[in-house]
Amino acid sequence: MAGNSGVVGVLVAWLSVGRVSVLSAMEDSITFLHSSDWQLGMMRRFLGPDGQARWAQARLDAVMRIGDVAKQTGAAFVVVTGDVFEHNQVERQTILRACEALKRIEVPVVLLPGNHDALEPGSLWTSAQWTGHAPSHVMVVTDSKPIEILPGLEIVGAPWRSRRPLADPAAPGYAELPPAPEGTKRILLAHGQLTSLSGGMSDVPTIDQVALEAAVADGRLHYVGLGDRHSTTEVTERIWFSGTQEVTAPEETHPGNVLKVTLGADAIEVEPVRVGAWHMVEHHAELYDEESLAALEDWFAELPEKERTYVRLAADGSLPLPLLSRLDAMVDAQNEVFASVERWAKFWTVRPAPDAADLDALQLSGPARAAMEELRQALAGGDEGAGAALTLMHRLARDAG
Amino acid sequence: MRLHSLTLRNFRGVKDRSVSLPAIGTTVVVGDNEVGKSSLVEAFALVFELPDDSKAKRIADIQPVGQDVAPEVTVELTLGGRELTYTKRWLKNRATELAIVDPDGRRQSWTGREAHNEAERLFAENVDPVLWQTLMVSQGQSLVLPTPADAEPLITAVTAESGTPVDGASMPLVTAVEHEYLRYWTRGGRPTGEFAKSAQWVATAELTAAQALKAMDEVVADIRRAERLALDLEDLSGRLGEHLKSVEELRIRKKDTDEILLRRDSVRARAETARARLENHTRTRVERERLLAEVARFTEADAELAKRRTDAETVARKAAETVRAAEAALAEIVELKEERRGDVHEAERLVSKLADRAELDRLLVQQSELVDVRARIAAAGMVLDGVKVDDAVVAALEDARAKVVEARAALAAGVPEVSVRRVGAEVVLLSGTGLDAGAGVKVPGELEEDVQLLVSGELVVDVPGQVEVRVHAGGEAATLRSRLDEAVRLEKDLLKQARVKDLAAARELLRKADMVSAELQEARRTERSLTANGDPSERIALLCARLGISAATGEVEEDEPKPSGKQLPPVEDVPGQMSLFEEFEEDTFDFSDLVVPAMEGGDLGAAERALEDARAELAVAERLLSDAEFAAAQARKAADEDRSEAQQARARSELAEERLAAAVEALVAARAVLADEEVEGEEEKATAEVEAVLDELTAVQAQAHEAGADEAAGALNDALAVATRLQGERDVLRDSLRTTEGRLEQSGRDGLATRRDTAELELAAIRAEHEGLKRRADAARRVYETLGRHRAEAQTKYSEPLQTRIESLGRSVYGPSFKVWLDDDLAVAERELDGARLRVESLSTGAQEQLAIITRLAISHLVSTGEGSVPVIFDDALGWSDKGRLRDMGALLGRAGDHGQVIILTCMPERYEYVPRATFIKLEA
Structure with a gap:
């Protein structure tokens, strides 16, 4: 120059x-x-x-x-x-x-x-x-x-x-x-x-x-x-x-x-x-019951400077439908609090695990119960789409009930 | 619920009436119009619905018109196992009383509003309003098909029987699932709403990102290009610098060698000049030699050609003479031939004349025969003209004769036949009218001999003085007589027309006429044969003209213009012949005047032979002429050829003379420039000069070669060309680099990388959003479809009990092919009969009504065992069925009573006469 x-x-x-x-x-x-x-x-x-x-x-x-x-x-x-x-x-x-x-x-x-x-x-x-x-x-x-x-x-x-x-x-x-x-x-x-x-x-x-x-x-x-x-x-x-x-x-x-x-x-x-003010964090969670979900909630809670923190979250395990809904709600909420909370698609393998008690609690009968049962069995057979459908149906039934 | 009795007082037109109903079975309540059948139903409804102090218009309506009385209803019924007696009076002396006996026998009673409330509560508790409305069919409603899906007792019964729980409680879920589904999908399964929009946004963002990426890729490519161009430019600039140095070295070297090259060019130019001069002298020598040779050759040729010319002209002259001799001989022979041709013509004229004469003779004979024949034809024609009898006339005469004979016979049979015979000498006179002695015999006035008479009128036999006998025919006699007279008159008329005296004469005359006719035909055949080749007279006239023969008299009267030949043959005996000769009137030839002289020397055979001889002579002369013509032609052709040959020889000779003259002239001109003896000397001098300058050139070339002068110039030129090329390449590279850098500067200002990153960022965000939506949409669809499928299956199973009942009842009416399909509301949607499946709306009115009744009976049957059963009430039905169907439906209504309470209100009891075991209650006015 x-x-x-x-x-x-x-x-x-x-x-x-x-x-x-x-x-x-x-x-x-x-x-x-x-x-x-x-x-x-x-x-x-x-x-x-x-x-x-x-x-x-x-x-x-x-x-x-x-x-x-x-x-x-x-x-x-x-x-x-x-x-x-x-x-x-x-x-x-x-x-x-x-x-x-x-x-x-x-x-x-x-x-x-x-x-x-x-x-x-x-x-x-x-x-x-x-x-x-x-x-x-x-x-x-x-x-x-x-x-x-x-x-x-x-x-x-x-x-x-x-x-x-x-x-x-x-x-x-x-x-x-x-x-x-x-x-x-x-x-x-x-x-x-x-x-x-x-x-x-x-x-x-x-x-x-x-x-x-x-x-x-x-x-x-x-x-x-x-x-x-x-x-x-x-x-x-x-x-x-x-x-x-x-x-x-x-x-x-x-x-x-x-x-x-x-x-x-x-x-x-x-x-x-x-001189930096931001944090970028990677976290891997094993989720299989209410306790593990609570642990994740605690982990989030303890992170400082949330508004300047990006979290890349990996998770695997399986959760009953109510807990799965809770997990979704939690991640959605944290995403609002943190700079960003990203579900790490490559390492996100949390499956819904509906049990009979979940379904009974909804007090469904007839075709609704049969439909839910069909989805549950499909999920058990490895049908991933059935998991999302089951979760949705569970939420709708719960809200409708 | 079971109804036991209803009592109405002052209720519309009913003053006081009580109806008792069996608790089970079918009851038909019969009454004429206006006796209050429908009031029973209305009363039952009002007693439970409206309190006694109600101001409803419905209450005012039930009060009998113009009577200030209190409408009152008492109903006895079983409700939820309790026996109720419930009375209500409206408007005046209002009162409500309810008495209940519990299943355990406990009695309770209420009055007033409490009674109303308790009754209302019990009714609501035990009677499902939907079922009640479904099974109570008001007047005019019998066609309406029930939709009982919300009737709880029915649902309970169906659920119990099908084992499929009714999912009433999950309806909010169904609604929620559908709502969720419709957030993402249309009913047709296409994306909609936010989901559809997000797909569009993804597509838009992808396009934007792709464009931004492409723009950035182009920048990167430009950077690479610019880097490469810069490197290339640097490399090329280096090479160009090196090259320009070597160009400068070459330029110095070339300057040194340029002097030698200048000298070489000068010597080379002189050598060229000397060589040109030598060539010029050599050309002059060769030309001179050629001219000399040409003059010698042309002189010799000229002499030869002159000799040939003389010879040819001699030959041509001789040939001309030969031609003249041949043409003289030919003229003689032509003359001879003309003479012979004259002889032949003369002989031909004689032969022709003799032949004409012979033909004339023959034709004259023929003409004479023709005249005879025509005379015969005319005579026969006249005869035939006179005869008036022919076959038809003879036949008519025969017929007339037969009729006369017949009439006479009739007369003879129909009138008295009187025989008068003379026996004394006295005169016997016969007279009277209508007498007939038979066969044309005239009746004598005086009897001379025996006579037999037919009397058609009156016969007077008078012996004067002695006796007078009168005989009268009478009866038909006059008619018979007139018929005979008519027949006789007819016959006479015919004979007169035929100009004969009787039938025999007519027959003879006919025979003669036939003979004459045959002769006439023969004569006409002869005439036709004589005139077959035309009328001989025309030919005779022609021949006479040719032979110069004419009328002998030659004297023609001036005042008698009638032409000769008009003299007619005698015709007196041949009437009608005139007309034949009239045809000749225009013919002027006069045969009578014809004088045919004898022929002199007239032997036709000799003449023909003389003609043959003359023709032979002519043929000989013609052959001679032909030969002479050929000889003359040959001579002319030979003469022409010889003349042509002579002309050519003359032309060639003249040409040779001209060329010789020209050659001589050229030689003279050349010698004027340079004498023959100097030509070779000049050439030798020029040759020596060329050799000298070539030696000099060789020396200077060796010098240039030694100094490498030629290569230096070439090398410099090559180097300059390379330098130019390299400079061009460098300029191109420099321009490209500038252009690329300009583009890059612009793209730097545009912030393309930021744009690309922003676009990719937005795309990722939109894509993530869309994928989330898609997951939710797919889940919603999965739930919607799964739940929908299960609901459809449940619906099918759930409606089965009612469907089975309806089909079972329907088959007793329609036979085994009867089937129905129910919709979501458990209403009958379609019916199949004998394989034909139809929507219920498409069925006939009668079939719709029957289906509505069957459905209600099926519902009643299903709920009959439960607590919530209610009576089935038909206020007039089966108005659309024929007699056959009435029988089957009646049987069905009767059987329905086996399971519950069926109440039918009607003014047409005959419709229900086939209901077995029915209780008929007659309401009197």
Whole structure:
């Protein structure tokens, strides 16, 4: 990007004037924040329109909280290692709101294009929508030339130029680099899965962890900030995935953090600071009687911050018809309370188990009783449709009675 | 419930009447109109329904008109095992009294409102209103088929018998199930409401999502394309740069070799000029040689052709002479032939004349015969004209004769026949009228001999002075006489017409006429044979004209214009002949004047032979002529050919002369330019010049080859072409990349990924909503169908007891093929008889009424054993049945009494005379 040196100049000037204390601290250590995978513009179908809107706002709120953390920790700048946006073709509103959120971070912000927002043709980063609205203290890494963001502190980045890189996506950032000059600290910003963590499942080239560690060991790099993994992960003392600022899936183990990195002359300190507010929970329930149903009710009751929690619920077992109705009612009600409660269709195998007492209690006779009995037998024979019909008939009979 | 008695006082038209009813069996209450049969039913209803102080109009209506009296009803009945006596009086002295005897014999009584309330309570408790209404058939309602589904006693009975509980309690469930089903499905099973709408929303959302996805796919494709284009462009730009360097090297090398090439081109141009000059000299030499040879050849040919021309002209002249000789000979022979042809014509004229003369002679003989024959025909015709008798006339005469004989015989038989015989000498005179002596014999006036007379009038036999005898025929005599006279007169008239004296003469005359007629026919046959070839006279006239023969007299009177030949043959004896000759009036030929001279030298045979000879001579002459013509033609043809040959020889000779002259002229012209002896020298000089310049060219080419001059230029051209191509490719790539990037920039502004994600999000939400709805809809349908099926089965089973009863009763009326089907309300919907199944609405009035009665009796039978049984009451029925059906229905009504109380009110007791064991109660006015 042609404007990069200009932006760097602005940043350095800004740091020199506005953050004199930080500059003076450079002699010993420097603190900055590391975040990644904001994926602004992301949608989650299980949330529903209302939940989706609140969750999208939550993700921006978390960005703004990073600004708060920067202020609190005295961080000199913030780096975001990839996937700031969900896609290069996000709507204008998302870009403008992101720019507004970035303005709430009062220190310089360095953004690295990742696989979601790669610096490919038609990239968001080169669009007028971005360049026209991006705050002046925000810089996008467009090549791998070292940026001296502060005297004695270099940032090198490996931006994604395509969503399908042909080789180690981090390598362009450091492979050709000589060791850092004496007294200069160097931070690598990269995005991608580590060979060691991908389990060989990645369909794009992975980052060579061994080479990366070697670069750290031989003094070419002093901190490696990685993105792409949504859970905060320490690879080595100086190699970290910050994880997403706000949870995106129940599978994520430690989402919702920003890393506070303090780089000293020889030491480094990395500390996750929580900025996320949402929870995504997966729960599996065994349901076979009133007690187990009550246990589920208790489980729901105990969850905190329900309005910001998505529950993916798996269940199996079988329930008498009244309990089945109660389960349906419970899940429906919780869905209103929580951000979303989703029956996990793949793992939802609760069957109605009508017993004679259920049917007797309805005091049905004649054809109604015979019809219900037929449905009960069909269900016993494995007819799933009969279960739903039986449950419905049970409810109608109960209400009619 | 059983009714025991009803007592009415001051109730409509009834002053005071009590009717007792047997507790079991069929009772027929008979009464004329207006005696109060229907009042019994009305009274029973009112006594339970309205309290004694009721102001209802129905109460006012039952008070007898114009009487200030109190209507009163007393009813005795068994209700729920209790014996009730219940009396009520309205309007005046109002009172209600109820006395009850319990099954255990305990007695209780109430009065006033309490009595009414207690009675009402007991009635409501023990009598099902639906059943009561069903089994009590008011006047005029007998056709209405009962719909007893809500009659509790019936339901109890049916349930008990069928073992199928009536699902009355589950009706709310049925309604709820149906309501739930109709939320999602139409009755026809098509999705409806929210469910149907959600399916549409899914389809719409799918379309939107697919479109958004497609748009995004296009963006991704554009990104790939742009990446590829950028790579290609970079690669191509590199290659182009490299290539342009090598182009520059080639350009320098070429500049060095261009000088050698310029020199080579100059030598090459000079060599071309020398070669052209040499070719020019060589052409001049060859041309000169050709001209010399041509002049020599043409000179020789010219001499040869001149000689041939002279020879040919000689031959042609000789041939012309030969032609002239042949044509002279031909002229002679033509003349000879004309002479011979004249001879033949002369001989032919003579033969013709002789032949005409011979024919004329023959025709004259024939004409003479013809005249004779025509005379005979005329004579015979005259004879036949005079004869007036023919076969018909003779037959008429014979008939007339027979009638005369017959009349005479009749007269003889019908009148006195008087024989007068002279016996003395006295004169005996005979006179009188109507006398007949027979067969035309005249009656003598005086008797001379014996005479027999027929007397049709009066006969007077007078012996003068002595005696006078008068005989009168009398009777029919006058008539018989007149008939005879008429027959005789008729015969005479016929004879007169035939101009004969009697029948025999007529017969003779007829025979003669036949003979003349035969002769006439013979003569006409002869005439026809003579004129078969036309009338000879015409031919004679023609031949005379040809031969120049004419009338000898030659003198023709000027004042007598009648033409000759008009003289007629004698006709005096041949009447009627004139008409034959009248045909000749226009014929002017006069035979009488015809003079036929003798023929000179007239031997026809000799003449014919002379003709044959002359013709033979002519044939010879014609053959000679033919030969001479052939010879002349041959000579002319040979002469033509020779003349043509001579002309050609002359033409060829003249042509050769011209060509020779031209060749000589060309040679002279060429020599004027360059003399013969200089031609070869010039050519040799040019050859030497060419050789010299070619040596120079070889040297300079070797130099160019050594320097690689030609390859340098080619290589530079090739390299420039490649550079141009590469630049073109690079421009295309650059344009494509710009276009693609432009598109991508636009799509970035459109937020297509967000759109796609939003669309997919909405689709997922709508789909989840729809799947939920579908699960509920399927469940609702499953429940609806399952319950419906079970209800239908139950309905069938449930209606069975009533159906069986109706069919059992109906078969006693209609026979074993009778079947019915009931609907949900347990009403009869269809009936089958003898295999024909019909809706009840389609049945006849009588059949509908019978079915309504049978159904009520079946219901009564079903409920008879239960507590809730009520009497069956028919206020007039069976008004639509014929006598046969009345018998069967009567038997049925009688049997119905075996199980309960059947009460029939009627003014037509004869309808019920077949009801066995019925109690008849007569209501008197």
